Amino acid sequence: MSSLARAWVFQDDKQVKKHGAKKASWYAGWRDPEGRRCCKSCGPGATGKKAADRVARTVNAQLITGTYGSHEKKLWADFRREYEAKVIDGMGVRNRQETLHALDQFERLVKPRKIAAVTTRTIADFVALRRQEPGQKRRGQKGAKGKDSRPTVSPATINKELRHLRAVLKKARKWGYLPRDVEFDFLKEPGKLPTYIPPDDFAAIYHACDVAKLPKELPYPAADWWRGLLMVGYMTGWRIGAMLSLRREDVDLEKGSALTRAEDNKGKRDQIVHLHPIVLEHLKKLPGFSPVFFPWNFRRASLFTEFGKIQKAAGVKAPAGREHYGFHDLRRAFATMNADKLTPDALQLLMQHKDYQTTQRYINMARQLNPAVQNLFVPDVTAKVGRG
Numbered sequence: 001m002s003s004l005a006r007a008w009v010f011q012d013d014k015q016v017k018k019h020g021a022k023k024a025s026w027y028a029g030w031r032d033p034e035g036r037r038c039c040k041s042c043g044p045g046a047t048g049k050k051a052a053d054r055v056a057r058t059v060n061a062q063l064i065t066g067t068y069g070s071h072e073k074k075l076w077a078d079f080r081r082e083y084e085a086k087v088i089d090g091m092g093v094r095n096r097q098e099t100l101h102a103l104d105q106f107e108r109l110v111k112p113r114k115i116a117a118v119t120t121r122t123i124a125d126f127v128a129l130r131r132q133e134p135g136q137k138r139r140g141q142k143g144a145k146g147k148d149s150r151p152t153v154s155p156a157t158i159n160k161e162l163r164h165l166r167a168v169l170k171k172a173r174k175w176g177y178l179p180r181d182v183e184f185d186f187l188k189e190p191g192k193l194p195t196y197i198p199p200d201d202f203a204a205i206y207h208a209c210d211v212a213k214l215p216k217e218l219p220y221p222a223a224d225w226w227r228g229l230l231m232v233g234y235m236t237g238w239r240i241g242a243m244l245s246l247r248r249e250d251v252d253l254e255k256g257s258a259l260t261r262a263e264d265n266k267g268k269r270d271q272i273v274h275l276h277p278i279v280l281e282h283l284k285k286l287p288g289f290s291p292v293f294f295p296w297n298f299r300r301a302s303l304f305t306e307f308g309k310i311q312k313a314a315g316v317k318a319p320a321g322r323e324h325y326g327f328h329d330l331r332r333a334f335a336t337m338n339a340d341k342l343t344p345d346a347l348q349l350l351m352q353h354k355d356y357q358t359t360q361r362y363i364n365m366a367r368q369l370n371p372a373v374q375n376l377f378v379p380d381v382t383a384k385v386g387r388g
Contacts, residue, residue, distance in 0.1 A: 237334030
């Protein structure tokens with residue numbers, strides 16, 4: 001073979017001596033990218049030699065082009081351990097949890113053994129099985145005969161899991177564990193009008209915070225904790241994770257500014273944000289020795305439960321299909337109420353979006369939720385119409 005060849009054809013000397021050159025098997029031999037010597041037996045005679053030449057040429061081309069499948073025997077479990085150590089351990093808390101959840105669902109339904117065996121069809125099988133499973137039961141939802149009904153997993157949930165799986169398998173392909181790209185077909189999600197907390201509902205929820213029992217053992221009432229959290233969310237548009245991570249050392253109450261850290265916001269960058277005086281007023285009511293302004297030492301689910309109790313006491317009703325408003329509705333409220341008051345660049349900065357297209361979606365959403373119908377032409381139907 002040529003001087004560029006990394007694979008070769010040979011016969012084993014011991015077999016030649018024992019069986020003769022005509023009956024001894026021909027082999028294709030090579031060294032893999034990790035330096036290990038490999039070989040494949042192709043049979044005796046002229047047919048065996050042709051087969052060995054063919055294998056050697058194929059392997060040699062793979063070695064030169066970097067497509068050699070030396071990891072075809074890599075087990076999925078081994079790959080997952082490597083991925084967790086090299087990638088997942090460096091993720092933020094929420095992203096880490098969601099990626100692990102997606103991997104758990106994939107393994108539970110598909111039960112992959114080797115990473116190289118995962119194909120586009122494997123993903124289609126996962127989707128087909130996942131979409132038949134019962135989703136999260138909504139409190140108070142009843143079936144036709146009074147039994148609890150559980151809708152199937154929503155397309156949005158499955159698509160979120162697919163996005164995490166796509167990132168995992170792209171890394172597997174980059175590391176050489178997959179012989180080909182794996183394609184993902186996402187489910188079509190029903191177009192729903194996004195919700196936000198209008199000012200009147202926000203005011204009612206704000207004044208109903210006195211019913212809050214959690215968090216406990218703070219040097220101020222739980223109501224002050226909740227009013228501060230709600231006001232920060234409504235006046236900054238921050239995500240709930242960013243608000244709960246707000247450190248005291250990162251807020252300058254005199255200058256009226258706050259530092260949001262890259263590890264705590266989805267934009268993945270440190271950022272100085274100027275706070276409205278009413279936000280500063282609420283933060284000053286939360287003294288203490290906790291490193292953060294909004295300590296929550298309970299289960300994350302209890303945060304949403306407590307928020308729901310406050311809304312129930314306020315007598316507000318979320319839009320149809322929703323039991324309560326969520327914290328993201330505070331974020332959408334900020335975008336809705338300020339989209340026409342701020343430049344797109346300023347809105348992107350305040351909402352900590354990494355991509356301008358995300359900000360544009362919020363602007364479009366605000367136009368849907370808060371249309372300027374007062375500027376429309378209104379025909380005068382009060383005057384009599386004369387007919388002659």
